[in-house]
Each structure stands twice: as C-alpha cells, then as structure tokens.
Amino acid sequence: MDKLLVSPAPHIHTKESTKGIMLDVIIALVPAVLVSLYLAGISAFLVLAVSVTGCVLIEHLIAKYLMKKETTVRDLSAVVTGLLLALNLPVSAPWWMVLIGCVVAIGIAKMTFGGLGHNLFNPALVARVFLLVSFPVQMTNWALSNGMFSPENPLIPGFLLGVQGQLPDALSGATPLGLVKEGISLGLTPQALINQEGLTYGKLFLGHMSGSMGEASGVALLIGFVYLLVRKVIKPIIPIAILVTVALFSGILYWVNPAQFADPLFHLLTGGLLIGAFFMATDYVTSPMSPLGMIIFGVGIGVVTVIIRVWGAYPEGMSFAILFMNAWVPLINKIKPFPYQKEVSRG
C-alpha cells in the first residue's frame, strides 16, 4: 500500500493568505497612488519609490542579519507600509527624510516588536509622527497641484540634493485645516476662509494637493476602500465609526457656533481623515478584533481627532488619534465577546 497523507480535520483550507491580503491592500491603494502621480508627477514617484524600496530593504536586512531568520519581505507587508508612509508624506519631502521614515516605520515600529503581527502601533503612522515632530518645516511644506509635470518641476533637484524643494510661493500653501486654524486664531470665520481660498467640497473630494500625497483625493481613497470591502479584506465598522463620530462631534460644534467651528463635511474631507479611516485605522494588527472593540476604537479615534483639530496645537489630529487608540487595543481586546450561552432563549 502506498503512503497515505494523514492530518486532522479540516482537510480543505481557504485560498486566502497573508500575502494575498497584502496584495489586495496594495491594489486598493493604487487609485490614491495614481492621483498623487497625476497631481505631482515624477516627484510623487520618487517619494513612493524611495519609501517602498527603503521599507522592503530595511525589513530584509533586519530579518536576515539582525534577527537571523528567513526574510519576511515576501508577505508584502513592507510594501504596504512603504506605500502608506509615502502617502503620508508631502510630495516635497527630500530622499533622506523618506529614508528616515522607513527606518522608523520598519526598524523601530515593526521589527523591534517582533515583526508582522506583533507591533503595537501602525508603523507608517509612527514614522509620519516621528518626522512631523522632528522636521516640522519640511513636513508642512505642502505643494499645490499645478506645474509639477513640467521638466522644470522645482521639486526634483530638491529631492535629489536632499534639501528642501524650493517651492515658489504660487506652488506652496498650507493645508485647508491649517488655513482654517490659522484664520480662526486671527478672528476670521471658517466659512469665510473656505470661500476665500476656493476650497469647494468638490475640489476637496476629487483632488487637491496641499496636504500629504495620500490626502489629495477623497474619491480615490473611497474607490480603494470599496475594493477592500468587496474583497472582504476589512469590515466597514471602524471607518464608519470614525466618520460618524467626527461628523456628529464637529456637527454639534458647528451647530453651537458656526462662526468658530468648521462644518462637519469640511472635517470629513480634509486632512488625513479618509486615508486614516480607510487604510490606517483598519490595519489588522493594530486594531481590535471584535465588532464592539472596533466601534470603541473608531469612536475613540473620531473624538480624539476632533479634539486635536479644534483645541490642539496641530491643525490635523488623525495620526495622533490613531496612534493614541492603538495603545488601547490590547485592553479593548480583553473585552470578552457576548457568550453564546447567554443568548439561550425559547423563541
């Protein structure tokens, strides 16, 4: 008799794999990447390329030479981190800054904890926040969306020489949230500022460039999000919880005093809110596992984001809010699911 294969049940398995899931996330990020390439051309490409290559290379080196195990880059999670990091940077970021981001994301936030599945905080966000507090000037030098395609793109030499891209005034500007925050401190109403700067909702939703690369277009992020839902990679619970919370919280503020607070739709469409809600807060490793936990997590992010945006020192609060709630995840995961036997009923 030949050899028979013997193993415990079940004898068939899902076709899904970690690599497949990561690939889906990469595909979901393609629209956002395309928009950033469209808006900022080759300079966006350079940031993306350095970020992805850097993350993959650093993970490979650490796994192989520091942890002395087989390289883990084949699961594609480093590519996802690289893409997300790039999308969280301004298009004017010089190469060394991108590379420092890679070291922080992969080296400190991910591999120090043991690699994929063990990190407490979202690696790309740790890197973004690290860069934001270390290089506040470079990190808030936001390019506007025109002129980037010409061969004279002023950003390319800056990127290569490792100095801040010298942006002409016409090509740089504060983010919408930054404008509003500054304007309010000068005693202007948010609505007047928004009108003055021509920040229509349509423009915010379809694509603008003063912000990090991934913040540019709400619609591109939405397409990616829908793809993830269709492929059943993520559940919509966390994003919905975040969006509803932000809308309600900022809505209440707006209703109380429209002269001092921006309207909820403006909050939803600006800053890293959408990319954060769709792609960063839904990271499996750093978000809760039960539906109730996901709701708590999402509501927490929404509340903290609005608090920081409205009362904090920074105009944008999404990254801080997600990292803050990441820290709560182990505790949130301790909430036991509603036990089966408690539901015993006699119809």
Add this chain to the structure above:
Amino acid sequence: MSKTFSIGGIHPNDSKFSKDVSIVDLPVPERVFLPMNQHLGIPAAPVVKKGDTVLVGQVVAEAAGFVSAPIHASVSGTVTDVGLYPDFQGKRVQTVVIETEGDDWLDTIDRTAQVKQEITMVPKDTFQKIQEMGVVGLGGAAFPTYVKLTPIEGMNPEFLIINGSECEPFLTSDYRLMLEHGQELMIGAELMRRVLGTGVTGVIGIEKNKPLAIKAMQKITAGYLQWKVVPLKKRYPQGGEKQLIDAVLGRKVASFALPISTGAIVQNVGTAFAVYEAVQKNKPLVTNVLTVTGSDPKIQYNYRFRIGTPIEDVLKTAGALDAEGNLLPHIAKVVNGGPMMGKAVVNMKAPVVKSTSGLLLLTEKETKRLEPGECIRCAKCFQACPMRLQPYLLYQLALAGRTEELDEYRVFDCIDCGSCLYACPAHLPLLDLIRLAKNTSLKNIRKK
C-alpha cells in the same frame, strides 16, 4: 431572506460533484468486519463465536448498556473471527469478522422495494423496534437513535428537526436519499414524530443549494399536516445540531445542555430512512448510503453498501485503485466523511461502518496545509466561529498551556467544526491545539 444560524460560519466551495449520480448497490463483499463501537457510548457485546453461521440481519452483538446499540450481520456466512482489528485510524477494536457465503436474509425482513405507507405500529413498539434494529444517528456522531427519543423528565419535545442540510462540501448521500427515497424517509420521520408525541411539529431543514431536494420534500410534506420544509441559506456548519436548531427555531443550546432543553430534537435524513426500514420493513441497520467522491470527475458514486465492507473494496469498485490494489497516484488522502469534519484514513483494510457518510479522495495539492505564518490578528477565525469563541486567543493560550484561562474563554464550547482553521490566512493550526485543549478541559470538568 431565508433562515440560517446567527453566529459565524464560512462558505467553502460546494464541490457536490456526485449530486446527479443515482444510488447503486455496492457488490456484496467477500468478507465484512463489524466493529463493536459503531455508535457513541458503550461498545456492543458479541453474541456469536468463531464458526457460527449467520444470516443477513441476524444479531451478532447485543447492546451493552443504555447508551449502546446492537449490531447485525450485514452478509450471510461464517463467523471466522471475533477479535481485535485496527479500525480506519489504526485503533484496535473488538470486531466480528464474517466470511460471505451466498446472500441469505432472515425471512422476517421485507426486502421488496414497495413503499409501505401505512403506519400500523404504536409509538411504544416503534421505539422498541428502533432500538432492536440497531438504528444510530447517521449524521456523523452515531448516537443511538432510541436514546434521543427517550423522554427526559421536565423537558418537552416541541419540534423534531430532520437535518437535510448536508453542509459538508462534496458529500451527496443525504441529497440522493431525499431525491430517491423521500417518501420512505418521510414515513421514518413521521414514525419518530409519533414516538415523541402527537403535539410535536416536524421540520425538515434543507440548504438552498439543493433546490430539487427542497421541491421533492415540499411535495411529499404536503400530505403531512404537522410537517413543513424550511429552506436554509447555504452556510457551513448549518448541519451542526446547535446551528440547525438556531437556524430553524432561533433558539440556542447552552453549554453542556442537551438540545432537547430548547424543545428540539434533531435527526438526520439518513436516520429517518433507517427508521423507516427498521419499522416498516423490519430491516436492521445493515446497509447505508455513502458517497465516494473527490475532484476526479471519473470517481463519483453514491453507493448503498453493506456495513463492514472494507474501505479498499469500496474504492476498488469505484475505480480508485490500480491493478495491484494501490491508490491511484494522484490520490494522496482518503477521508472518512466530509472535508471539514471527516477523519483521514490510515488503514484501508478497515471497514466502512453504520455512520460512514462518504469516502473523500483528495489530491495532495487540495489538502496540503501551507506553512504557518504569523497571526496578523485579522479576526477571520473569530468571525468564522459559530460558537463565538476567539480561536486565535484559545490557540495562544493552548500553546502556553494556560488551562484555567482556556476554561474562562469557554474552550469546551468548541464543536470541532473546523471553520477557524479553514479561514485562517496565516494557515495556523488553530483547531489542532484547541481540540487538545478542549479534551483536557472536558476531562477536568468531568473529574469535578
């Protein structure tokens, strides 16, 4: 919206390749092996010895306790041995071996194909008949059927649910029974309903991927006032007792509680057919139907087999063995049962038994487990678990040997359905460890 259970579940590929193949009789084997543990509970006690001649249907072993069942000869001939033989997993079991001579049946058995509609037996005698004829649950667990029909103080049966969901991929024996012997199994179901009490409502739960079976059974139940067919949304493990009760009635069975505590009793369609044969035809459980299937389109059969037929005989008839009696090279694994809960066959000389529902032939590629990776906390196992357990957590607690916490997280509620291991994209051996932890936990609980 059609009904289904409310928590967890997965959607593996249906793979019901043998669904259009009619049931045919498997040739009577040269020799049968009748293990004494073909049911859950106390093994039967042999009443024949080496050299005895037996007829088909004759008792070869008596029930040895309350939760036990008698075993009958499935061929006529001479008992050549009563001793220990390895079962399909290699565990040695007391077995009666009969060498076949001719095919002579006890003359009390009605072997005509004619459907005996009229129910003449009173419930008390029906109950006894089911016990005498060795009927056990044919859905997998092989729990003696009469035990389930025994009234329990303070628990009133309200519903008899006939399980026609056949939620395991590949298997089609229940489906063929419903199509080809719907009338008979309906009579068997009605017989059981009368045993439980005239006030009991009968429900047949069938998954929607079997529209012909739903139609056929709906037509038949039209003649029975107390019966109805409930189409169920396809989802694994719908056929689990707790899940089926939830799907049909929206009631949930508590940990360690009997299903009857919700007022429901579940019996498989195969069991209902066996009850029909036992009561109306006076035929003991000596034959059953199994599916021989796999992804090979040439090997697709639904066989009525003599209980005790060696697995290799079944596979030989099905054309899964070559001239030397070796498995065809592309078949790497033989599973006794379905792909989700069936057990891998170790010993091909061992027999198919009362509760065998199928022999599944899998290639290495289909069944090979991939190298486990790191848990990425995707929670797909948690979303798949129909008992709302946290498989990723139980797995880690089991790895660390944290027994008390395992109980705290209700490891004992696990029903072994395999949904977590199926769903894991990191290919972690979740259920393997949870199963071990559960067995330890149950042992400790029993000690207390």
